[in-house]
Amino acid sequence: MSEPLLQARGLVKHYGHVEALRGADFDVHAGEIVALIGDNGAGKSTLVKVLSGTERADAGEILLDGHAVHIGSPFEAQRLGIETVYQDLALAPDLDGAANLYLGREIVRSGLLGRLGFLDDTAMRNGARQAFSELGVDLQNAQSVVANLSGGQRQSVAVARSVAWASRLVFLDEPTAALGVLQTGRVLDVIRRIRDRGIAAVLISHNMPQVLAVADRIEVLRLGKRVATYPAAGTTVDQLVAAMTGSLEQVAPVA
Amino acid sequence: MNEDATFPTTVPNDPQRGSWMRRSVASNTTWIFLVLLGLVALFSILRPNNFPTEFNIRAIATNASALLVIAVGETFVIITGGIDLSVGYVLLFSGVCAGQAMNAFGDPTDKGWEVIGLGLVVALLAGLAWGIVNGLLVARARVPPLIVTLGTLGMSWGLAQIISGGQDIRYIPSLMATVLGAGRIVGVPWMVIIAAGVAIAGTITLNLTRFGRYTKGVGSNSEASRRAGINVTRHLIRVYALGGLLAGFGGFLSLAYFTTTTISGHANDNLNAIAAVVIGGTSLAGGVGTVVGTTIGVFIPSVLASGFVIIGMQAFWQNVAVGAVLIIAVFLDQMRRGARGQR
Numbered sequence: 001m002s003e004p005l006l007q008a009r010g011l012v013k014h015y016g017h018v019e020a021l022r023g024a025d026f027d028v029h030a031g032e033i034v035a036l037i038g039d040n041g042a043g044k045s046t047l048v049k050v051l052s053g054t055e056r057a058d059a060g061e062i063l064l065d066g067h068a069v070h071i072g073s074p075f076e077a078q079r080l081g082i083e084t085v086y087q088d089l090a091l092a093p094d095l096d097g098a099a100n101l102y103l104g105r106e107i108v109r110s111g112l113l114g115r116l117g118f119l120d121d122t123a124m125r126n127g128a129r130q131a132f133s134e135l136g137v138d139l140q141n142a143q144s145v146v147a148n149l150s151g152g153q154r155q156s157v158a159v160a161r162s163v164a165w166a167s168r169l170v171f172l173d174e175p176t177a178a179l180g181v182l183q184t185g186r187v188l189d190v191i192r193r194i195r196d197r198g199i200a201a202v203l204i205s206h207n208m209p210q211v212l213a214v215a216d217r218i219e220v221l222r223l224g225k226r227v228a229t230y231p232a233a234g235t236t237v238d239q240l241v242a243a244m245t246g247s248l249e250q251v252a253p254v255a
Numbered sequence: 256m257n258e259d260a261t262f263p264t265t266v267p268n269d270p271q272r273g274s275w276m277r278r279s280v281a282s283n284t285t286w287i288f289l290v291l292l293g294l295v296a297l298f299s300i301l302r303p304n305n306f307p308t309e310f311n312i313r314a315i316a317t318n319a320s321a322l323l324v325i326a327v328g329e330t331f332v333i334i335t336g337g338i339d340l341s342v343g344y345v346l347l348f349s350g351v352c353a354g355q356a357m358n359a360f361g362d363p364t365d366k367g368w369e370v371i372g373l374g375l376v377v378a379l380l381a382g383l384a385w386g387i388v389n390g391l392l393v394a395r396a397r398v399p400p401l402i403v404t405l406g407t408l409g410m411s412w413g414l415a416q417i418i419s420g421g422q423d424i425r426y427i428p429s430l431m432a433t434v435l436g437a438g439r440i441v442g443v444p445w446m447v448i449i450a451a452g453v454a455i456a457g458t459i460t461l462n463l464t465r466f467g468r469y470t471k472g473v474g475s476n477s478e479a480s481r482r483a484g485i486n487v488t489r490h491l492i493r494v495y496a497l498g499g500l501l502a503g504f505g506g507f508l509s510l511a512y513f514t515t516t517t518i519s520g521h522a523n524d525n526l527n528a529i530a531a532v533v534i535g536g537t538s539l540a541g542g543v544g545t546v547v548g549t550t551i552g553v554f555i556p557s558v559l560a561s562g563f564v565i566i567g568m569q570a571f572w573q574n575v576a577v578g579a580v581l582i583i584a585v586f587l588d589q590m591r592r593g594a595r596g597q598r
Contacts, residue, residue, distance in 0.1 A: 074482045074484060092479050099468065099472075103485070116464065
């Protein structure tokens with residue numbers, strides 16, 4: 001098997017006396033959808049936070065293309081081509097979809113006005129419209145502030161923003177938790193489209209049938225450690241649940 | 256969550272929906288503009304010969320000028336979700352420093368623009384320094400802005416009195432008083448032109464530049480802004496610095512207008528500036544606000560002050576009215592936010 005795009009080795013993270021990660025490992029390859037599952041408190045969100053730069057691990061290392069990297073902030077992760085869709089969406093509710101898509105990466109006008117920081121809102125709206133339509137997201141009123149959008153539309157904006165900027169890897173923390181059946185299908189389609197572009201996607205989810213339907217591979221966390229990894233094909237919900245709850249340790253060999 | 260049943264939902268922004276209350280509070284700027292018109296109409300009807308005169312309108316506008324300048328800075332601060340209680344006394348402190356600087360070469364009455372320019376620079380630097388102190392304490396030391404600026408309010412007030420020995424500086428270059436303070440061009444006072452220029456620059460900055468976009472982003476969701484790669488700490492320091500800089504400029508304008516530092520005359524500046532911003536539709540919760548709204552908001556205290564004097568009421572009623580309007584404005588803003596949050 002080729003070298004993983006991103007690897008984590010022996011990550012440790014403490015919050016006070018709580019050990020959220022206790023030597024967690026993780027692998028994801030380019031063009032692969034990996035589902036990260038585990039019971040509440042298994043350390044899924046913490047692992048994603050460490051890998052996406054919002055939290056720093058107390059010990060362990062992260063390798064990108066086999067080289068050790070230091071991801072000290074979301075900004076550094078972004079520069080490495082790693083984007084994250086956070087569980088709490090991390091959108092600015094008082095800005096519109098286009099402004100959110102370009103937040104922190106605004107397009108400025110050319111020439112002197114640009115150097116003074118004048119924004120090119122037309123270019124950003126056009127870019128946003130293109131990014132949304134590429135993902136099959138129909139945002140009928142792109143000038144509406146995010147606070148006035150429905151839950152599904154907000155989710156679409158958050159996913160579209162990450163996908164638009166990611167060149168290597170996208171983390172999605174419970175991207176369908178707040179969605180109905182139809183939008184969930186849309187978001188899963190988007191995740192497949194990300195993979196088809198050769199970008200890796202890491203999906204955190206509690207929904208086992210969904211995980212088996214969309215992922216290529218599943219990594220199971222328990223008590224802050226990776227306890228199992230399965231190919232999606234041929235794996236059953238029962239196996240996943242058994243690994244999550246600890247009634248079985250590594251029932252299948254690492255793929 | 257039922258609204259999500261079909262994915263490409265239309266934006267649920269139908270103006271026909273919701274109660275009369277919800278629709279009317281939805282557009283705070285329009286609402287407050289109508290209140291302003293109502294006040295003007297009321298005073299005009301009560302005193303048709305005294306209130307709606309060219310002289311009085313000019314006086315109201317000139318009185319409001321320095322307040323508008325500090326309220327523009329306050330608008331940016333409040334949009335970040337913060338507050339700056341210190342502006343009134345930073346204004347005073349800056350005016351005192353500028354006055355001292357202009358008096359450093361003897362009687363300044365006959366001095367020219369170079370001394371006035373020195374006064375301006377000193378005022379701006381003094382204001383900027385307080386703004387940077389506020390910004391560093393809020394953004395870097397993470398002390399709540401209410402406490403930081405309450406502290407710098409006291410400090411700037413005290414230091415202004417120490418520097419001036421508690422005595423008003425009564426001599427400024429007469430050119431400054433006659434041209435800047437009292438001069439006009441085609442009937443419009445220079446004070447009003449300058450304040451309008453600051454307001455226009457403020458509205459352009461807020462709506463068309465990256466600085467304005469970051470201000471709204473940070474106020475709307477500072478964690479999201481941080482994750483999006485915005486240097487939130489640096490931006491907050493800049494916003495408070497801008498607030499201080501404009502308070503310094505307000506101090507210079509106030510000195511030109513009153514021709515004295517009026518040490519005892521700035522007790523209401525904080526109330527009036529914050530009230531103007533909040534009345535104008537800027538949310539204390541952050542993320543939302545306009546300089547246009549603030550400009551309308553600034554005229555509420557000014558019109559009330561003038562109107563109360565003209566109809567023979569004690570001018571102190573202005574403070575009572577502004578305080579009440581401030582609370583009502585915040586109440587309506589919370590109702591609007593609450594209605595939105597239930598989506």
